[in-house]
Amino acid sequence: MADAEAPRAAAGPVPAGRGAAAIDPRLRGEVVGMIVGLLLQYSAGMVVNLFVTIPPRHPGRGAADFFAGVAQVVPWAIRHGGALAIHASLGLLLVLNALLIVGRALRLHRTGLGWLAGVGALGVVGAGFNGASFLVYDRDQNSLIMALLFAVALLCYILCLTRLASR
DSSP, X not given: OHHXXXXXXXXXXXXXTSSGGGGOHHHHHHHHXXXXXXXXXXXXXXHHHHHOOOOSSOTTTTOSSHHHHHHHHHHHHHXXXXXXXXXXXXXXXXXXXXXXXXXXXXXXXXXXXXXXXHHHHHHHHHHHHHHHHHHHHOOHHHHHHHHHHHHHHHHHHHHHHHHHHTO
């Protein structure tokens, strides 16, 4: 057994630019988790859209300062309970996972993977801000933009996964 592994050890470490993703299974797992999380988030969003009535008056609603409104509306949405709380909480977890994926992809020094992870993260963060904006201002275009950015993020993470699988 030691002889079978000797040629691999003699070849030296894998260069960071080629095949490095194969030695970091955590990235593959995080990307798969992101894809599953995005699909769950989309499903929770559909439940909220179809079955949850957002009250016309709640903390942060109609705030003149967008970021002040977001700082009020996100905790309110989580405390509200039910599908809205799941949707808001999962969104925050997806943002954290997106940032982890970007960091891990950049450490691999694979430019294409880094760009895909970065654009995917922007899609996740942008969808989150549009979801919060929907709660603050109650404008349908925010819901549309949120769904479109979900699609961008999902596509980016699927492409990340195919790039990881091809190495």
